[in-house]
Amino acid sequence: MDNVLVVDDERNIRALVARVLGQDQVEVHGAGTGKEGLQMADEVSPDLVLLDLRLPDMDGMDVLRALRTRYPEIAVIIITGFGQIQSAVEAIKVGATDYLEKPFEHVEKLKLAVARALDEVRAKSEIRRLHGLQEKQYGVDQIIGDSEPTRTLRDLIRKVARSEAQTILIQGDSGTGKELVARGLHYESPRRDFPFMEVNCAAITETLFESELFGHEKGAFTDAKSAKKGLMELADRGTLFLDEVSEMSLNSQAKFLRVLQERVFRRVGGTRDIRVDLRVITASNRPLEARVKEGQFREDLFYRLNVIPIHIPPLRERREDIMPLARHFLTESNVRSHKTIKGFTSEAERLMVGYPWPGNVRELRNLIERVVILGASEHIEPQHLPIQFAAQAIEVPRPESPQEFRTLAEVERAYINQVMQRVEANKSKAAKILGISRQTLRKKLMEE
Numbered sequence: 001m002d003n004v005l006v007v008d009d010e011r012n013i014r015a016l017v018a019r020v021l022g023q024d025q026v027e028v029h030g031a032g033t034g035k036e037g038l039q040m041a042d043e044v045s046p047d048l049v050l051l052d053l054r055l056p057d058m059d060g061m062d063v064l065r066a067l068r069t070r071y072p073e074i075a076v077i078i079i080t081g082f083g084q085i086q087s088a089v090e091a092i093k094v095g096a097t098d099y100l101e102k103p104f105e106h107v108e109k110l111k112l113a114v115a116r117a118l119d120e121v122r123a124k125s126e127i128r129r130l131h132g133l134q135e136k137q138y139g140v141d142q143i144i145g146d147s148e149p150t151r152t153l154r155d156l157i158r159k160v161a162r163s164e165a166q167t168i169l170i171q172g173d174s175g176t177g178k179e180l181v182a183r184g185l186h187y188e189s190p191r192r193d194f195p196f197m198e199v200n201c202a203a204i205t206e207t208l209f210e211s212e213l214f215g216h217e218k219g220a221f222t223d224a225k226s227a228k229k230g231l232m233e234l235a236d237r238g239t240l241f242l243d244e245v246s247e248m249s250l251n252s253q254a255k256f257l258r259v260l261q262e263r264v265f266r267r268v269g270g271t272r273d274i275r276v277d278l279r280v281i282t283a284s285n286r287p288l289e290a291r292v293k294e295g296q297f298r299e300d301l302f303y304r305l306n307v308i309p310i311h312i313p314p315l316r317e318r319r320e321d322i323m324p325l326a327r328h329f330l331t332e333s334n335v336r337s338h339k340t341i342k343g344f345t346s347e348a349e350r351l352m353v354g355y356p357w358p359g360n361v362r363e364l365r366n367l368i369e370r371v372v373i374l375g376a377s378e379h380i381e382p383q384h385l386p387i388q389f390a391a392q393a394i395e396v397p398r399p400e401s402p403q404e405f406r407t408l409a410e411v412e413r414a415y416i417n418q419v420m421q422r423v424e425a426n427k428s429k430a431a432k433i434l435g436i437s438r439q440t441l442r443k444k445l446m447e448e
Protein backbone atom coordinates (compact mmCIF):
# COMPACT_ATOMS: atom_id res chain seq x y z
CA MET A 1 0.00 0.00 0.00
CA ASP A 2 1.34 3.43 -0.87
CA ASN A 3 2.01 5.67 2.02
CA VAL A 4 1.55 9.46 1.87
CA LEU A 5 2.37 12.07 4.48
CA VAL A 6 0.63 15.47 4.45
CA VAL A 7 2.45 18.27 6.23
CA ASP A 8 0.07 21.22 6.48
CA ASP A 9 -1.12 23.30 9.40
CA GLU A 10 -4.65 23.43 8.03
CA ARG A 11 -6.58 20.55 9.47
CA ASN A 12 -9.21 20.60 6.70
CA ILE A 13 -6.53 20.24 4.01
CA ARG A 14 -5.17 17.16 5.79
CA ALA A 15 -8.68 15.76 6.09
CA LEU A 16 -9.44 16.45 2.44
CA VAL A 17 -6.29 14.70 1.26
CA ALA A 18 -6.97 11.73 3.52
CA ARG A 19 -10.50 11.43 2.19
CA VAL A 20 -9.62 11.79 -1.49
CA LEU A 21 -6.58 9.52 -1.48
CA GLY A 22 -8.17 7.06 0.92
CA GLN A 23 -10.56 6.14 -1.90
CA ASP A 24 -7.53 5.05 -3.94
CA GLN A 25 -6.19 2.70 -1.30
CA VAL A 26 -3.48 5.09 -0.18
CA GLU A 27 -2.54 5.26 3.48
CA VAL A 28 -2.47 8.92 4.56
CA HIS A 29 -0.69 10.35 7.61
CA GLY A 30 -0.89 13.98 8.68
CA ALA A 31 1.38 16.43 10.48
CA GLY A 32 0.60 20.02 11.46
CA THR A 33 4.12 21.38 11.84
CA GLY A 34 7.49 21.00 10.12
CA LYS A 35 9.05 19.36 13.12
CA GLU A 36 6.21 16.90 13.45
CA GLY A 37 6.41 16.26 9.70
CA LEU A 38 10.08 15.27 9.83
CA GLN A 39 9.39 13.11 12.84
CA MET A 40 6.55 11.36 11.02
CA ALA A 41 8.74 10.85 7.95
CA ASP A 42 11.12 8.99 10.26
CA GLU A 43 8.37 6.88 11.67
CA VAL A 44 6.17 5.95 8.73
CA SER A 45 8.71 6.02 5.83
CA PRO A 46 6.27 7.54 3.32
CA ASP A 47 6.61 7.15 -0.45
CA LEU A 48 5.37 10.70 -0.97
CA VAL A 49 5.16 13.87 1.13
CA LEU A 50 2.68 16.66 0.40
CA LEU A 51 4.37 19.69 1.91
CA ASP A 52 2.98 23.14 2.64
CA LEU A 53 5.70 25.77 2.33
CA ARG A 54 4.13 27.95 5.02
CA LEU A 55 4.34 26.22 8.33
CA PRO A 56 3.93 27.68 11.82
CA ASP A 57 7.32 26.54 13.15
CA MET A 58 9.72 26.12 10.22
CA ASP A 59 10.35 27.33 6.72
CA GLY A 60 8.88 24.73 4.37
CA MET A 61 12.01 25.00 2.22
CA ASP A 62 14.11 23.80 5.15
CA VAL A 63 11.78 20.87 5.66
CA LEU A 64 12.12 20.08 1.97
CA ARG A 65 15.92 20.22 2.15
CA ALA A 66 15.98 17.97 5.20
CA LEU A 67 13.72 15.45 3.44
CA ARG A 68 15.87 15.53 0.32
CA THR A 69 19.10 14.78 2.16
CA ARG A 70 17.69 12.21 4.54
CA TYR A 71 15.39 10.37 2.12
CA PRO A 72 16.39 11.02 -1.48
CA GLU A 73 13.99 8.34 -2.68
CA ILE A 74 10.84 10.02 -1.30
CA ALA A 75 8.84 12.19 -3.70
CA VAL A 76 7.73 15.62 -2.44
CA ILE A 77 4.81 17.64 -3.82
CA ILE A 78 4.73 21.25 -2.67
CA ILE A 79 1.42 22.77 -1.64
CA THR A 80 1.38 26.51 -2.28
CA GLY A 81 -1.10 29.20 -1.48
CA PHE A 82 -2.47 31.49 -4.18
CA GLY A 83 0.27 33.71 -5.65
CA GLN A 84 3.20 31.72 -4.32
CA ILE A 85 4.29 30.30 -7.65
CA GLN A 86 7.75 31.82 -7.27
CA SER A 87 8.52 29.79 -4.15
CA ALA A 88 7.14 26.68 -5.84
CA VAL A 89 9.66 27.18 -8.61
CA GLU A 90 12.41 27.54 -5.99
CA ALA A 91 11.23 24.34 -4.36
CA ILE A 92 11.41 22.43 -7.64
CA LYS A 93 15.01 23.59 -7.95
CA VAL A 94 15.75 22.14 -4.53
CA GLY A 95 14.30 18.84 -5.63
CA ALA A 96 10.54 18.87 -5.16
CA THR A 97 8.77 16.60 -7.63
CA ASP A 98 5.79 18.83 -8.41
CA TYR A 99 3.53 21.48 -6.89
CA LEU A 100 -0.17 21.99 -6.29
CA GLU A 101 -2.04 25.23 -5.66
CA LYS A 102 -4.44 25.68 -2.79
CA PRO A 103 -7.36 25.57 -2.47
CA PHE A 104 -7.84 22.21 -4.09
CA GLU A 105 -10.89 22.99 -6.15
CA HIS A 106 -10.35 20.05 -8.41
CA VAL A 107 -9.69 16.91 -6.45
CA GLU A 108 -8.88 15.22 -9.75
CA LYS A 109 -5.82 17.45 -10.05
CA LEU A 110 -4.67 16.32 -6.63
CA LYS A 111 -5.27 12.67 -7.47
CA LEU A 112 -3.43 12.98 -10.73
CA ALA A 113 -0.39 14.69 -9.25
CA VAL A 114 -0.19 12.10 -6.47
CA ALA A 115 -0.57 9.20 -8.90
CA ARG A 116 2.13 10.65 -11.12
CA ALA A 117 4.53 11.18 -8.23
CA LEU A 118 3.96 7.66 -6.92
CA ASP A 119 4.53 6.25 -10.41
CA GLU A 120 7.81 8.12 -10.53
CA VAL A 121 8.87 6.74 -7.16
CA ARG A 122 8.08 3.23 -8.37
CA ALA A 123 9.86 3.75 -11.67
CA LYS A 124 12.95 5.02 -9.87
CA SER A 125 13.07 2.06 -7.57
CA GLU A 126 12.56 -0.19 -10.58
CA ILE A 127 15.51 1.45 -12.31
CA ARG A 128 17.62 0.93 -9.21
CA ARG A 129 16.57 -2.70 -9.20
CA LEU A 130 17.33 -3.20 -12.90
CA HIS A 131 20.74 -1.66 -12.50
CA GLY A 132 21.44 -4.11 -9.74
CA LEU A 133 20.28 -6.87 -12.03
CA GLN A 134 22.49 -5.87 -14.91
CA GLU A 135 25.52 -5.90 -12.67
CA LYS A 136 24.67 -9.32 -11.47
CA GLN A 137 22.98 -11.64 -13.87
CA TYR A 138 21.79 -14.48 -11.76
CA GLY A 139 19.60 -16.69 -13.88
CA VAL A 140 20.11 -20.40 -13.92
CA ASP A 141 22.13 -20.12 -17.14
CA GLN A 142 24.92 -18.58 -15.10
CA ILE A 143 25.46 -21.99 -13.58
CA ILE A 144 28.09 -23.49 -15.86
CA GLY A 145 28.79 -27.17 -16.33
CA ASP A 146 27.56 -30.13 -18.38
CA SER A 147 28.04 -32.92 -15.89
CA GLU A 148 25.03 -35.00 -14.99
CA PRO A 149 24.80 -33.56 -11.43
CA THR A 150 24.99 -29.98 -12.71
CA ARG A 151 22.35 -30.53 -15.38
CA THR A 152 20.10 -32.10 -12.77
CA LEU A 153 20.79 -29.15 -10.49
CA ARG A 154 19.72 -26.63 -13.13
CA ASP A 155 16.50 -28.56 -13.79
CA LEU A 156 15.79 -28.78 -10.08
CA ILE A 157 16.32 -25.04 -9.62
CA ARG A 158 13.90 -24.23 -12.43
CA LYS A 159 11.29 -26.58 -11.04
CA VAL A 160 11.61 -25.50 -7.41
CA ALA A 161 11.80 -21.80 -8.34
CA ARG A 162 8.40 -21.92 -10.01
CA SER A 163 6.82 -24.04 -7.30
CA GLU A 164 5.04 -22.87 -4.20
CA ALA A 165 7.93 -24.10 -2.05
CA GLN A 166 8.37 -21.75 0.88
CA THR A 167 11.56 -23.09 2.43
CA ILE A 168 14.62 -24.47 0.71
CA LEU A 169 17.89 -25.66 2.22
CA ILE A 170 21.05 -25.67 0.11
CA GLN A 171 23.98 -27.73 1.36
CA GLY A 172 27.41 -28.19 -0.15
CA ASP A 173 31.07 -27.65 0.62
CA SER A 174 32.60 -24.20 0.58
CA GLY A 175 32.89 -22.75 -2.91
CA THR A 176 30.48 -25.14 -4.62
CA GLY A 177 28.09 -22.39 -5.67
CA LYS A 178 25.42 -22.23 -2.98
CA GLU A 179 24.97 -18.50 -3.28
CA LEU A 180 24.71 -18.78 -7.04
CA VAL A 181 21.99 -21.39 -6.63
CA ALA A 182 20.11 -19.25 -4.10
CA ARG A 183 20.08 -16.33 -6.51
CA GLY A 184 19.12 -18.63 -9.35
CA LEU A 185 16.13 -19.79 -7.32
CA HIS A 186 15.05 -16.19 -6.83
CA TYR A 187 15.54 -14.94 -10.37
CA GLU A 188 13.87 -17.98 -11.95
CA SER A 189 10.82 -17.51 -9.74
CA PRO A 190 7.80 -15.21 -10.09
CA ARG A 191 9.27 -13.41 -7.09
CA ARG A 192 12.06 -11.98 -9.21
CA ASP A 193 10.43 -8.54 -9.37
CA PHE A 194 10.60 -8.29 -5.59
CA PRO A 195 13.71 -8.10 -3.46
CA PHE A 196 16.31 -10.76 -2.78
CA MET A 197 17.61 -10.00 0.68
CA GLU A 198 20.53 -11.87 2.14
CA VAL A 199 22.05 -12.08 5.55
CA ASN A 200 25.13 -13.99 6.64
CA CYS A 201 24.34 -15.58 9.98
CA ALA A 202 28.03 -15.92 10.82
CA ALA A 203 28.55 -12.20 10.40
CA ILE A 204 25.89 -10.80 12.70
CA THR A 205 25.85 -10.95 16.46
CA GLU A 206 23.03 -12.43 18.41
CA THR A 207 21.93 -9.00 19.63
CA LEU A 208 21.81 -7.59 16.10
CA PHE A 209 20.04 -10.60 14.68
CA GLU A 210 16.57 -9.59 15.79
CA SER A 211 16.70 -5.99 14.71
CA GLU A 212 18.30 -6.94 11.38
CA LEU A 213 15.61 -9.46 10.61
CA PHE A 214 12.53 -7.98 12.23
CA GLY A 215 13.44 -4.28 12.21
CA HIS A 216 12.81 -1.99 15.14
CA GLU A 217 10.63 0.88 16.20
CA LYS A 218 11.99 4.27 17.06
CA GLY A 219 13.38 4.24 20.57
CA ALA A 220 13.35 0.44 20.88
CA PHE A 221 16.93 0.71 22.15
CA THR A 222 19.49 3.47 22.66
CA ASP A 223 20.70 3.58 19.06
CA ALA A 224 17.25 3.29 17.53
CA LYS A 225 16.99 6.95 16.47
CA SER A 226 14.34 6.14 13.93
CA ALA A 227 12.15 3.23 13.00
CA LYS A 228 13.74 0.77 10.61
CA LYS A 229 12.32 -2.04 8.54
CA GLY A 230 14.01 -5.39 8.98
CA LEU A 231 15.13 -7.67 6.17
CA MET A 232 11.99 -9.76 6.46
CA GLU A 233 9.82 -6.73 5.83
CA LEU A 234 12.08 -5.48 3.05
CA ALA A 235 12.01 -8.87 1.36
CA ASP A 236 8.21 -9.04 1.39
CA ARG A 237 6.93 -10.95 -1.66
CA GLY A 238 10.54 -11.79 -2.52
CA THR A 239 13.20 -14.07 -1.11
CA LEU A 240 15.11 -14.02 2.15
CA PHE A 241 18.46 -15.81 1.96
CA LEU A 242 20.11 -16.85 5.22
CA ASP A 243 23.67 -17.89 4.49
CA GLU A 244 25.76 -19.98 6.89
CA VAL A 245 22.63 -20.80 8.83
CA SER A 246 24.57 -23.37 10.90
CA GLU A 247 26.21 -20.45 12.70
CA MET A 248 22.97 -18.97 14.02
CA SER A 249 22.96 -18.90 17.83
CA LEU A 250 20.55 -21.23 19.63
CA ASN A 251 18.72 -18.20 20.95
CA SER A 252 18.23 -16.73 17.50
CA GLN A 253 17.21 -20.16 16.20
CA ALA A 254 14.33 -20.23 18.70
CA LYS A 255 13.13 -16.80 17.60
CA PHE A 256 13.50 -17.59 13.94
CA LEU A 257 11.64 -20.88 14.26
CA ARG A 258 8.60 -19.11 15.65
CA VAL A 259 8.57 -16.62 12.80
CA LEU A 260 9.08 -19.32 10.22
CA GLN A 261 6.05 -21.20 11.46
CA GLU A 262 3.72 -18.25 11.54
CA ARG A 263 5.27 -15.81 9.05
CA VAL A 264 4.16 -13.11 11.47
CA PHE A 265 6.47 -11.04 13.63
CA ARG A 266 6.83 -7.73 15.40
CA ARG A 267 9.53 -5.14 15.06
CA VAL A 268 11.73 -4.88 18.13
CA GLY A 269 9.89 -2.55 20.48
CA GLY A 270 6.78 -2.78 18.31
CA THR A 271 3.26 -3.88 19.10
CA ARG A 272 1.95 -4.35 15.58
CA ASP A 273 1.91 -7.82 14.00
CA ILE A 274 3.53 -7.78 10.58
CA ARG A 275 2.68 -10.51 8.13
CA VAL A 276 4.96 -11.16 5.19
CA ASP A 277 4.95 -13.36 2.13
CA LEU A 278 8.45 -14.76 1.93
CA ARG A 279 10.39 -17.60 0.44
CA VAL A 280 13.16 -18.49 2.86
CA ILE A 281 16.32 -20.04 1.44
CA THR A 282 19.03 -21.14 3.82
CA ALA A 283 22.50 -22.43 3.04
CA SER A 284 25.20 -24.19 4.99
CA ASN A 285 28.61 -25.62 4.20
CA ARG A 286 28.70 -27.51 7.49
CA PRO A 287 26.37 -30.48 7.39
CA LEU A 288 23.36 -29.41 9.45
CA GLU A 289 22.51 -32.96 10.50
CA ALA A 290 25.88 -33.13 12.23
CA ARG A 291 25.26 -29.78 13.94
CA VAL A 292 21.95 -31.19 15.19
CA LYS A 293 23.74 -34.22 16.63
CA GLU A 294 26.28 -31.95 18.31
CA GLY A 295 23.41 -30.06 19.93
CA GLN A 296 24.36 -26.86 18.12
CA PHE A 297 21.34 -26.74 15.87
CA ARG A 298 17.71 -27.22 16.83
CA GLU A 299 16.27 -30.36 15.36
CA ASP A 300 12.81 -28.85 14.91
CA LEU A 301 14.27 -25.90 12.99
CA PHE A 302 16.32 -28.25 10.84
CA TYR A 303 13.17 -30.12 9.76
CA ARG A 304 11.40 -26.84 9.09
CA LEU A 305 14.22 -25.64 6.85
CA ASN A 306 14.85 -28.92 5.12
CA VAL A 307 11.51 -29.07 3.29
CA ILE A 308 13.22 -28.92 -0.09
CA PRO A 309 16.85 -30.00 0.24
CA ILE A 310 19.31 -29.13 -2.51
CA HIS A 311 22.75 -30.69 -2.32
CA ILE A 312 25.62 -29.46 -4.47
CA PRO A 313 28.35 -32.08 -4.88
CA PRO A 314 32.01 -31.07 -4.61
CA LEU A 315 33.77 -30.32 -7.88
CA ARG A 316 35.90 -33.50 -7.74
CA GLU A 317 32.68 -35.52 -7.98
CA ARG A 318 31.73 -33.86 -11.26
CA ARG A 319 35.01 -33.60 -13.10
CA GLU A 320 33.32 -32.98 -16.46
CA ASP A 321 32.51 -29.50 -15.14
CA ILE A 322 36.14 -28.56 -14.57
CA MET A 323 37.16 -27.56 -18.10
CA PRO A 324 33.90 -25.83 -19.09
CA LEU A 325 34.17 -23.80 -15.87
CA ALA A 326 37.87 -23.12 -16.49
CA ARG A 327 37.15 -21.84 -20.01
CA HIS A 328 34.30 -19.69 -18.70
CA PHE A 329 36.53 -18.11 -16.06
CA LEU A 330 39.33 -17.68 -18.60
CA THR A 331 37.03 -15.66 -20.85
CA GLU A 332 35.95 -13.56 -17.87
CA SER A 333 39.52 -12.97 -16.71
CA ASN A 334 40.74 -12.17 -20.22
CA VAL A 335 38.11 -9.46 -20.49
CA ARG A 336 38.86 -8.10 -17.06
CA SER A 337 42.63 -8.02 -17.54
CA HIS A 338 42.65 -7.09 -21.24
CA LYS A 339 44.43 -10.31 -22.19
CA THR A 340 43.90 -12.73 -25.03
CA ILE A 341 45.00 -16.07 -23.63
CA LYS A 342 43.61 -18.69 -25.96
CA GLY A 343 43.21 -21.72 -23.76
CA PHE A 344 44.93 -24.60 -22.03
CA THR A 345 47.54 -27.02 -23.33
CA SER A 346 46.38 -30.63 -23.19
CA GLU A 347 48.93 -31.36 -20.48
CA ALA A 348 47.59 -28.49 -18.33
CA GLU A 349 44.06 -29.75 -18.89
CA ARG A 350 45.07 -33.20 -17.75
CA LEU A 351 46.56 -31.82 -14.54
CA MET A 352 43.52 -29.67 -13.85
CA VAL A 353 41.04 -32.45 -14.37
CA GLY A 354 43.07 -34.71 -12.08
CA TYR A 355 43.40 -32.22 -9.23
CA PRO A 356 41.02 -32.72 -6.25
CA TRP A 357 39.96 -29.05 -5.89
CA PRO A 358 39.43 -28.87 -2.13
CA GLY A 359 38.26 -25.25 -2.54
CA ASN A 360 35.87 -26.25 -5.32
CA VAL A 361 34.71 -23.79 -7.96
CA ARG A 362 35.95 -20.79 -6.00
CA GLU A 363 39.48 -22.23 -6.01
CA LEU A 364 39.26 -22.85 -9.74
CA ARG A 365 38.04 -19.35 -10.41
CA ASN A 366 40.78 -17.78 -8.26
CA LEU A 367 43.45 -19.91 -9.89
CA ILE A 368 42.47 -18.89 -13.42
CA GLU A 369 42.34 -15.26 -12.44
CA ARG A 370 45.80 -15.45 -10.90
CA VAL A 371 47.30 -17.26 -13.88
CA VAL A 372 45.81 -14.76 -16.30
CA ILE A 373 47.20 -11.81 -14.37
CA LEU A 374 50.61 -13.23 -13.55
CA GLY A 375 51.51 -16.03 -15.86
CA ALA A 376 50.51 -17.22 -19.26
CA SER A 377 50.59 -15.26 -22.49
CA GLU A 378 49.32 -17.61 -25.22
CA HIS A 379 48.21 -20.79 -23.53
CA ILE A 380 48.00 -21.91 -19.94
CA GLU A 381 50.68 -24.56 -19.46
CA PRO A 382 51.62 -26.91 -16.59
CA GLN A 383 54.36 -24.50 -15.50
CA HIS A 384 51.69 -21.88 -14.72
CA LEU A 385 49.85 -24.19 -12.37
CA PRO A 386 50.70 -24.50 -8.67
CA ILE A 387 53.23 -27.15 -7.70
CA GLN A 388 50.67 -29.41 -5.99
CA PHE A 389 49.10 -30.08 -9.39
CA ALA A 390 52.21 -31.94 -10.50
CA ALA A 391 51.93 -34.37 -7.63
CA GLN A 392 48.65 -35.53 -9.11
CA ALA A 393 50.20 -35.88 -12.51
CA ILE A 394 51.39 -39.49 -12.44
CA GLU A 395 49.23 -41.22 -14.93
CA VAL A 396 48.34 -44.68 -13.83
CA PRO A 397 46.70 -47.03 -16.29
CA ARG A 398 42.97 -47.14 -15.79
CA PRO A 399 41.79 -50.55 -16.82
CA GLU A 400 38.35 -50.38 -18.39
CA SER A 401 38.02 -54.13 -18.85
CA PRO A 402 39.74 -57.33 -17.59
CA GLN A 403 41.78 -57.48 -20.82
CA GLU A 404 43.47 -54.24 -19.76
CA PHE A 405 44.57 -55.48 -16.35
CA ARG A 406 48.35 -55.34 -15.83
CA THR A 407 50.57 -56.71 -13.09
CA LEU A 408 52.62 -54.33 -10.96
CA ALA A 409 55.77 -55.76 -12.51
CA GLU A 410 54.51 -54.89 -15.98
CA VAL A 411 53.64 -51.34 -14.98
CA GLU A 412 57.00 -50.95 -13.25
CA ARG A 413 58.93 -52.22 -16.25
CA ALA A 414 57.04 -49.90 -18.62
CA TYR A 415 57.75 -46.92 -16.40
CA ILE A 416 61.43 -47.72 -16.03
CA ASN A 417 61.69 -47.95 -19.81
CA GLN A 418 60.08 -44.53 -20.23
CA VAL A 419 62.49 -42.92 -17.77
CA MET A 420 65.45 -44.64 -19.42
CA GLN A 421 64.40 -43.21 -22.77
CA ARG A 422 64.11 -39.73 -21.31
CA VAL A 423 67.61 -39.76 -19.84
CA GLU A 424 69.08 -41.41 -22.94
CA ALA A 425 69.89 -44.59 -21.03
CA ASN A 426 72.02 -42.84 -18.42
CA LYS A 427 71.61 -45.34 -15.53
CA SER A 428 72.82 -43.01 -12.76
CA LYS A 429 70.32 -40.35 -13.76
CA ALA A 430 67.50 -42.86 -14.12
CA ALA A 431 68.23 -44.44 -10.71
CA LYS A 432 68.15 -41.02 -9.07
CA ILE A 433 64.81 -40.14 -10.66
CA LEU A 434 63.35 -43.51 -9.68
CA GLY A 435 64.65 -43.24 -6.13
CA ILE A 436 66.52 -46.54 -6.20
CA SER A 437 70.19 -47.55 -6.27
CA ARG A 438 72.09 -48.25 -9.50
CA GLN A 439 72.39 -51.93 -8.57
CA THR A 440 68.64 -52.25 -8.04
CA LEU A 441 68.04 -50.57 -11.36
CA ARG A 442 70.49 -52.87 -13.10
CA LYS A 443 68.78 -55.90 -11.57
CA LYS A 444 65.38 -54.69 -12.66
CA LEU A 445 66.61 -54.07 -16.18
CA MET A 446 68.04 -57.60 -16.33
CA GLU A 447 64.63 -59.04 -15.39
CA GLU A 448 63.25 -58.11 -18.77
Ligand SMILES: Nc1ncnc2c1ncn2[C@@H]1O[C@H](COP(=O)(O)OP(=O)(O)OP(=O)(O)O)[C@@H](O)[C@H]1O
Nearest residue numbers: 142143144173174175176177178179180285361362
Ligand atom coordinates in the same frame (compact mmCIF):
# COMPACT_ATOMS: atom_id res chain seq x y z
N1 LIG B 1 28.47 -23.85 -11.59
C1 LIG B 1 29.05 -22.64 -11.54
N2 LIG B 1 29.12 -21.87 -12.65
C2 LIG B 1 29.72 -20.66 -12.61
N3 LIG B 1 30.26 -20.12 -11.53
C3 LIG B 1 30.22 -20.84 -10.39
C4 LIG B 1 29.60 -22.11 -10.34
N4 LIG B 1 29.69 -22.58 -9.07
C5 LIG B 1 30.34 -21.63 -8.37
N5 LIG B 1 30.65 -20.57 -9.15
C6 LIG B 1 31.41 -19.38 -8.75
O1 LIG B 1 32.31 -19.78 -7.74
C7 LIG B 1 32.39 -18.84 -6.68
C8 LIG B 1 31.98 -19.48 -5.39
O2 LIG B 1 30.58 -19.75 -5.42
P1 LIG B 1 29.60 -19.38 -4.20
O3 LIG B 1 30.02 -18.11 -3.56
O4 LIG B 1 28.21 -19.47 -4.68
O5 LIG B 1 29.97 -20.61 -3.25
P2 LIG B 1 29.36 -21.01 -1.84
O6 LIG B 1 28.91 -22.41 -1.97
O7 LIG B 1 28.36 -20.00 -1.43
O8 LIG B 1 30.66 -20.96 -0.92
P3 LIG B 1 30.76 -20.68 0.68
O9 LIG B 1 30.19 -21.87 1.37
O10 LIG B 1 32.24 -20.57 0.90
O11 LIG B 1 30.01 -19.42 0.95
C9 LIG B 1 31.53 -17.70 -7.11
O12 LIG B 1 32.33 -16.75 -7.74
C10 LIG B 1 30.55 -18.32 -8.06
O13 LIG B 1 30.07 -17.38 -8.99
Ligand SMILES: [Mg+2]
Nearest residue numbers: 175178179243
Ligand atom coordinates in the same frame (compact mmCIF):
# COMPACT_ATOMS: atom_id res chain seq x y z
MG1 LIG C 1 28.41 -18.57 0.08
